[in-house]
Each structure stands twice: as structure tokens, then as C-alpha cells.
Amino acid sequence: xxxxxxxxxxxxxxxxxxxxxxxxxxxxxxxxxxxxxxxxxxxxxxxxxxxxxxxxxxxxxxxxxxxxxxxxxxxxxxxxxxxxxxxxxxxxxxxxxxxxxxxxxxxxxxxxxxxxxxxxxxxxxxxxxxxxxxxxxxxxxxxxxxxxxxxxxxxxxxxxxx
Numbered sequence: 001x002x003x004x005x006x007x008x009x010x011x012x013x014x015x016x017x018x019x020x021x022x023x024x025x026x027x028x029x030x031x032x033x034x035x036x037x038x039x040x041x042x043x044x045x046x047x048x049x050x051x052x053x054x055x056x057x058x059x060x061x062x063x064x065x066x067x068x069x070x071x072x073x074x075x076x077x078x079x080x081x082x083x084x085x086x087x088x089x090x091x092x093x094x095x096x097x098x099x100x101x102x103x104x105x106x107x108x109x110x111x112x113x114x115x116x117x118x119x120x121x122x123x124x125x126x127x128x129x130x131x132x133x134x135x136x137x138x139x140x141x142x143x144x145x146x147x148x149x150x151x152x153x154x155x156x157x158x159x160x161x162x
Contacts, residue, residue: 062157067130079114
């Protein structure tokens with residue numbers, strides 16, 4: 001209850017986990033009042049989501065591929081936060097046709113620590129088998145961040161019939 005001529009603070013929380021845009025995002029909140037001349041007050045919140053851990057690309061489409069050949073794409077991970085982030089584990093699904101290494105070819109081993117502003121570029125390799133006509137997989141990057149436990153990159157391809 002707010003007395004006439006008085007005000008109160010309203011705390012608003014907008015979860016950003018599923019907001020995909022990095023453009024300005026708006027959300028309107030309606031507050032019902034008992035004021036006869038203003039029964040509903042609308043408050044519009046505007047925000048722009050900023051990634052703490054930027055991953056590019058978020059989707060990889062190898063398009064039409066030949067079974068048995070190997071295809072490669074770069075993945076860049078940038079720590080845009082104020083403190084260090086540890087990439088605890090990077091899991092590939094399925095790991096029978098996907099592999100990951102440093103850009104210079106070194107094997108990716110153990111957790112990877114990124115300081116603020118630091119980037120890590122990795123190379124994803126895909127060697128399709130002739131079993132399927134379409135491929136769907138993922139690269140799951142597990143982090144030390146409490147509010148961002150994982151980032152997932154979708155990987156897809158179509159097999160050429162030869």
C-alpha cells in the first residue's frame with residue numbers, strides 16, 4: 001500500500017538466459033493501482049544483453065559433405081567479463097565424428113583458463129560417416145561461472161549421396 005503523495009521502489013529482475021538478441025530488448029510491466037484516474041501504470045524496461053563469454057559461431061553448418069572426408073571450422077571463445085573464466089570441460093556429441101584442437105593443431109587437454117579480454121581460437125574437425133543423410137551434433141562448453149554453466153554450439157551437416 002502506498003499512501004497518497006508517497007512512492008515505493010519496485011525491484012525488477014529479467015532473466016536473460018533465453019534472450020538471443022544482442023539488440024535493445026524491451027519488457028513492459030503493468031502495475032494495477034486503486035487510483036480511479038490511473039488504474040494501470042505501465043513501466044517499460046529496456047536492456048541490452050552483453051555476453052560475459054562470447055562464442056562465435058553459435059551454430060556451425062558444414063552443409064553438404066562427403067563421408068570419410070574431414071572438414072574444419074574455427075571456434076572463437078572470448079572472455080568479455082571482468083574476471084577470469086575457466087572452461088572446465090568441452091564435450092563433443094558425438095565424439096566419434098567430431099574432434100577439437102588448438103588452432104595450431106595441439107590437442108586440447110584439461111581446463112582452459114581465460115583472463116579478462118583473452119580469446120581462445122579452437123578448430124573443430126568433422127569426419128562424417130556414410131550411415132546417415134543428416135548430421136546433428138553439439139559442442140558443449142562447461143564454465144566455472146555460476147550464472148553460465150554451459151554454452152552450446154549446434155553442429156549440422158548433410159551427407160552427399162555418391
